[in-house]
Amino acid sequence: MNDHAQQYLASGPNFAEGEVIERIEVFRKRRPRLRDSVVTLAHGAGGKASAALVDAVFVEAFRNPYLESLGDGAEITLPTGQRMAISTDSFVVQPLRFPGGSIGHLAVHGTVNDLAMTGAVPSWLTAAFVLEEGLPIEVLQGIVADMADAAAAAGIHIVTGDTKVVPKGAADGIFITTAGVGLIPPDRSLSPTSVRPRDKVLVSGTIGDHGMAVMLARGDLAIEADIVSDTAPVNGLVDVLLAAAPDTRWLRDPTRGGVGTICNELAHDADVAVALDEQCLPVRADVAGACEMLGIDPLYVANEGKFVAVVPPDQADAALAALQQHSLGSDAAIIGDIAAEPAATVVVRTGFGGTRILDKLVGDPLPRIC
Amino acid sequence: MNDHAQQYLASGPNFAEGEVIERIEVFRKRRPRLRDSVVTLAHGAGGKASAALVDAVFVEAFRNPYLESLGDGAEITLPTGQRMAISTDSFVVQPLRFPGGSIGHLAVHGTVNDLAMTGAVPSWLTAAFVLEEGLPIEVLQGIVADMADAAAAAGIHIVTGDTKVVPKGAADGIFITTAGVGLIPPDRSLSPTSVRPRDKVLVSGTIGDHGMAVMLARGDLAIEADIVSDTAPVNGLVDVLLAAAPDTRWLRDPTRGGVGTICNELAHDADVAVALDEQCLPVRADVAGACEMLGIDPLYVANEGKFVAVVPPDQADAALAALQQHSLGSDAAIIGDIAAEPAATVVVRTGFGGTRILDKLVGDPLPRIC
Numbered sequence: 001m002n003d004h005a006q007q008y009l010a011s012g013p014n015f016a017e018g019e020v021i022e023r024i025e026v027f028r029k030r031r032p033r034l035r036d037s038v039v040t041l042a043h044g045a046g047g048k049a050s051a052a053l054v055d056a057v058f059v060e061a062f063r064n065p066y067l068e069s070l071g072d073g074a075e076i077t078l079p080t081g082q083r084m085a086i087s088t089d090s091f092v093v094q095p096l097r098f099p100g101g102s103i104g105h106l107a108v109h110g111t112v113n114d115l116a117m118t119g120a121v122p123s124w125l126t127a128a129f130v131l132e133e134g135l136p137i138e139v140l141q142g143i144v145a146d147m148a149d150a151a152a153a154a155g156i157h158i159v160t161g162d163t164k165v166v167p168k169g170a171a172d173g174i175f176i177t178t179a180g181v182g183l184i185p186p187d188r189s190l191s192p193t194s195v196r197p198r199d200k201v202l203v204s205g206t207i208g209d210h211g212m213a214v215m216l217a218r219g220d221l222a223i224e225a226d227i228v229s230d231t232a233p234v235n236g237l238v239d240v241l242l243a244a245a246p247d248t249r250w251l252r253d254p255t256r257g258g259v260g261t262i263c264n265e266l267a268h269d270a271d272v273a274v275a276l277d278e279q280c281l282p283v284r285a286d287v288a289g290a291c292e293m294l295g296i297d298p299l300y301v302a303n304e305g306k307f308v309a310v311v312p313p314d315q316a317d318a319a320l321a322a323l324q325q326h327s328l329g330s331d332a333a334i335i336g337d338i339a340a341e342p343a344a345t346v347v348v349r350t351g352f353g354g355t356r357i358l359d360k361l362v363g364d365p366l367p368r369i370c
Numbered sequence: 371m372n373d374h375a376q377q378y379l380a381s382g383p384n385f386a387e388g389e390v391i392e393r394i395e396v397f398r399k400r401r402p403r404l405r406d407s408v409v410t411l412a413h414g415a416g417g418k419a420s421a422a423l424v425d426a427v428f429v430e431a432f433r434n435p436y437l438e439s440l441g442d443g444a445e446i447t448l449p450t451g452q453r454m455a456i457s458t459d460s461f462v463v464q465p466l467r468f469p470g471g472s473i474g475h476l477a478v479h480g481t482v483n484d485l486a487m488t489g490a491v492p493s494w495l496t497a498a499f500v501l502e503e504g505l506p507i508e509v510l511q512g513i514v515a516d517m518a519d520a521a522a523a524a525g526i527h528i529v530t531g532d533t534k535v536v537p538k539g540a541a542d543g544i545f546i547t548t549a550g551v552g553l554i555p556p557d558r559s560l561s562p563t564s565v566r567p568r569d570k571v572l573v574s575g576t577i578g579d580h581g582m583a584v585m586l587a588r589g590d591l592a593i594e595a596d597i598v599s600d601t602a603p604v605n606g607l608v609d610v611l612l613a614a615a616p617d618t619r620w621l622r623d624p625t626r627g628g629v630g631t632i633c634n635e636l637a638h639d640a641d642v643a644v645a646l647d648e649q650c651l652p653v654r655a656d657v658a659g660a661c662e663m664l665g666i667d668p669l670y671v672a673n674e675g676k677f678v679a680v681v682p683p684d685q686a687d688a689a690l691a692a693l694q695q696h697s698l699g700s701d702a703a704i705i706g707d708i709a710a711e712p713a714a715t716v717v718v719r720t721g722f723g724g725t726r727i728l729d730k731l732v733g734d735p736l737p738r739i740c
Contacts, residue, residue, distance in 0.1 A: 039505040044535025057511055058497075058531055061518040066494075066529035074529035076494055078553070080450050088496035088549055089532045092540075124436070124446055126458035127428075128547045130500070135409040141427055148431040159436035159444035161428055162459045162547075165414025166738060170462075172540040177498045177532075179458055179549030183448070368536060 044368075046256025046302075047361030072114035072252060075184065083186075085120035087111055088179040094368050096143065096173055098217035100210075100229030101304075103176055104146030106370055109231050109304055110255065111180040112154045116235040117251045117307060119190045119242075120182035122154060127178050128162040132171040143174065154233035156180065188242065192269035194249045200316035201274060201336040202309045204237055204329050205230065206282045207259050208301035212290050214369045223293055225286040232305030237328045244322030245315035253307045255370055257361045259335075260299035262308060263346045264360045274346045276336035276358070299348075300361045302369050310338065414738075416626025416672075417731030442484035442622060445554065453556075455490035457481055458549040464738050466513065466543055468587035470580075470599030471674075473546055474516030476740055479601050479674055480625065481550040482524045486605040487621045487677060489560045489612070490552035492524060497548050498532040502541040513544065524603035526550065558612065562639035564619045570686035571644060571706040572679045574607055574699050575600065576652045577629050578671035582660050584739045593663055595656040602675030607698045614692030615685035623677045625740055627731045629705075630669035632678055633716045634730045644716045646706035646728070669718075670731045672739050680708065 034056035042049035059067055066074040073087030091107045101109075108125065115122040127147065131140065151158050209230040216227055234253065242248055250270075252262040259281075263274040276299075283291075283298045291298045305328060311319045316334055323329035336349075346358040404426035412419035429437055436444040443457030461477045471479075478495065485492040497517065501510065521528050583599040585591060604623065612618055620640075622632040629651075633644045646669075653661075653668045661668045675698060681689045686704055693699035706719075716728040 034507070037507055039501045039503060039507065039510065039535055041503055041535050041537065044501070044533060050533065053507075053533065057507070057514050058533075061511070061514045062497075062521070062528040062531075064527045064529070066527055074494070074496075076529065076551075078448075078452070080452065082448070082450060084551075086494055086496055086529055086549075086551060088498045088530060088547070090498040090500050090534045090547060092500055092534045092536050124444070124456055126444075126456055126549045127432075128458045128460040128549075130460050130462055130545050130547075131409045131414070133409060133411055137404070137407055137409065137423075137427070140409065141431070144427050144431045151432070157434045157436055158432040159434070159446065159456055160458060161424075161432075163414060163420065163423060163428070164460045164462045164545075164738075164740075165409055165411050166462050166542060167411065169539070170542040171545070172536060175500050175534075175541070175545065177458070177460060177500075177547035177549075179456075179496045179498075179547075181446075181454075181456060181551060368534075370534075 041367050042364045045361060045364030046261055072117040075118060083184040084181060085115050085118040085184055086179065086181050087114035088177065089114065090175060090177040091370055092175050092368055093214060093370050094172065095217050096139070098214050098229055099227065100213055101231040102143055102146045103174065104143035105150045105231045106304055107176040107178045108147050108150035108154060109233050110370060111178040112156055112233045112235055113253045115180045115182045116238045117253055118184065119188035120184045122156045122180055122182040122235050124181045125151060125156050125158045125178055126160050127158050127176060130171050130175040131163065131165045132173050133165055133168045135173055140174065150233065154235060190248065190250055192250050192266055195266065195270040195272055195310050195338055197272065197338050197340045198313050199249055199310045199338040200313055200334050201276065201338065202311060202316065202319055202323065203259065203282065203333055203335050204234065204306050204323055205331040206284050206287070207254065207303055207306065208283055208287045208291060208298035210304040211301035211366045211369045212287045215366055216290065221294070223290050225290055227286050227290065230303055230305035232328055234305060234307055234328060237323065237326050238307065240322050240326050241309060241319055245311045245319035247312050247315055249310040251307050251309050254303050256302050258300040258302055259308055260297065260346065260358050261361050267346050268344045271343050273339040273342050274336060275339055276346065276348045278348050279351045280333050280335045282331045282333045296365050299358060301366065304370065411737050412734045415731060415734030416631055442487040445488060453554040454551060455485050455488040455554055456549065456551050457484035458547065459484065460545060460547040461740055462545050462738055463584060463740050464542065465587055466509065468584050468599055469597065470583055471601040472513055472516045473544065474513035475520045475601045476674055477546040477548045478517050478520035478524060479603050480740060481548040482526055482603045482605055483623045485550045485552045486608045487623055488554065489558035490554045492526045492550055492552040492605050494551045495521060495526050495528045495548055496530050497528050497546060500541050500545040501533065501535045502543050503535055503538045505543055510544065520603065524605060560618065560621055562620050562636055565636065565640040565642055565680050565708055567642065567708050567710045568683050569619055569680045569708040570683055570704050571646065571708065572681060572686065572689060572693070573629065573652065573703055573705050574604065574676050574693055575701040576654050576657070577624065577673055577676065578653060578657045578661060578668035580674040581671035581736045581739045582657045585736055586660065591664065593660050595660055597656050597660065600673055600675035602698055604675060604677055604698060607693065607696050608677065610692050610696050611679060611689055615681040615689035617682050617685055619680040619682070621677050621679050625672050625674060628670040628672055629678055630667065630716065630728050631731050637716050638714045641713050643709040643712050644706060645709055646716065646718045648718050649721045650703050650705045652701045652703045666735050669728060671736065674740065
């Protein structure tokens with residue numbers, strides 16, 4: 001059960017029991033159902049199929065209050081009252097090294113950024129490696145050096161780890177899983193339920209850079225462009241944002257599935273409309289060009305060093321100015337706003353005065369980009 | 371740098387600078403060197419090659435105070451003074467299901483037990499999945515159900531997770547990485563540096579069950595035996611032990627590499643001799659028989675529901691009695707003691723009045739058992 005259903009339940013006293021159940025059924029119908037009998041690549045893409053798999057298999061089995069929000073990490077309250085965030089991600093990107101970074105950078109930045117999205121100060125990281133027999137030690141050392149650099153840049157310590165080796169052919173070089181822990185300062189409270197109509201939607205920089213950089217690095221597309229991954233730790237940039245806009249409602253990093261997917265999740269979880277202005281989206285010309293050639297909407301392409309923020313209207317200009325002064329936020333932009341209707345929907349206002357509905361990603365146009 | 375080297379450094383005032391460096395050099399010479407140019411299965415076996423890889427690649431790159439002890443998890447002190455443990459493990463066992471459990475049980479028990487070995491109360495778990503395209507959803511659901519059962523039995527919540535999918539042939543069905551977090555009660559302090567000569571060494575039950583169960587489940591050995599994995603959460607049993615023997619010095623679960631490997635680590639880290647009495651080792655007859663046929667010492671075979679404890683001599687009987695009253699500790703035994711010399715060595719006293727040196731595991735006789 002996610003925040004949305006939970007909210008219906010929490011407002012129970014206002015409803016007759018049957019009505020509550022009916023509302024939950026409505027909620028359930030909104031979520032995609034799992035119809036597949038085997039795992040497909042689409043289940044790993046972060047879109048509709050991923051959501052269906054997570055709902056049908058994991059949330060169903062692990063049912064507990066922590067899982068209900070299904071954000072970038074779980075929030076724990078310690079006996080002292082101190083709040084703590086925990087997050088984890090596996091990394092299976094191919095190729096292992098691409099313009100702008102490596103699987104090692106991603107493994108650190110990915111979890112650091114997930115923690116930062118909860119409002120936590122990322123502090124401690126674990127790293128578990130599944131290695132394929134035959135992986136050159138030199139390749140491993142290079143990746144581990146990237147992790148050490150990334151950890152230092154993000155101000156996080158890699159405190160413990162694990163290594164497993166599987167026979168040649170049983171894995172693809174190296175898979176890395178990191179988990180991160182950080183404390184949430186008392187004055188920070190980020191949640192989709194605090195999002196209100198007229199709030200502004202910001203993005204911290206250009207979108208689609210990472211996904212396109214990895215796709216082009218594979219070399220099986222006949223496109224020549226110098227696109228560099230944006231992989232970076234955004235915790236410092238989040239601090240800057242929250243200082244300038246202390247009532248920031250919600251943060252999320254648009255990784256797999258891109259800005260389009262997380263805006264859909266926000267629209268559902270907050271039961272609002274997210275209206276994006278297509279002309280305001282910061283997209284590098286070469287990324288836009290590659291997307292057009294591939295027939296992919298940049299709104300669905302992954303980033304690894306960006307976030308989307310919802311801030312109250314009166315703090316939006318301060319937020320934008322603060323972001324733009326930071327080296328990682330120079331291309332930040334206000335890209336849309338929140339409306340009450342149509343609820344649970346993302347609307348894109350096109351350059352021609354029209355609008356289109358932006359659905360969750362279906363299928364997996366860009367597999368294994370993280 | 372591990373506890374051992376750290377201890378030399380910490381006692382610095384007693385040594386001239388050159389002497390300290392010399393002692394660290396001596397320590398370094400004791401640790402195996404990494405001579406391989408590619409990753410081999412032995413690097414994942416938990417023995418000498420694993421230690422060399424971890425030292426040369428991970429500890430070298432991630433150098434920080436948390437990594438120095440290299441135990442089952444890292445200990446963090448929060449700003450409130452509260453101590454917390456963090457641990458992680460990847461699971462790549464084949465077959466996915468074996469007598470007594472599945473990869474799902476292992477993924478929960480493994481991390482729960484690692485946390486318990488630090489003295490922490492295991493409370494929150496993350497679960498990250500790397501799935502191979504084509505994995506039947508039903509198989510996944512079965513594994514996830516096992517994880518939910520195992521989490522409930524251990525009293526831990528699975529609070530967040532991640533799912534990645536790789537193309538057919540790029541993984542072997544399913545790999546699971548869990549990370550766990552738990553708080554350490556203030557009265558608990560476990561460390562190899564507190565181990566003293568004349569302390570007693572206990573094991574919580576029969577050894578070698580898990581490794582042999584998985585080996586036989588693969589069906590490529592011509593041995594018929596009903597050996598069942600011991601996979602289980604031992605946090606409850608640790609509570610029982612620490613209540614009966616509050617001055618327990620050190621705990622470790624003998625997974626990969628078995629009791630022999632962790633006793634070697636203890637001998638090195640505490641700079642003592644660990645003397646084991648072969649006749650006191652609890653080994654099931656069928657496990658002993660299978661080990662003999664395979665030419666493997668049960669001291670090197672993995673367990674997933676056992677621990678080794680070092681307790682002060684005057685609390686050993688109380689510890690043993692308490693363990694034996696618990697369903698998971700009925701076969702607990704005192705298996706040896708600690709001596710000052712020969713330092714950094716494990717000695718096995720055989721049934722014939724002789725002794726033999728038990729070295730760290732070399733190679734990987736039992737690959738992918740967790």
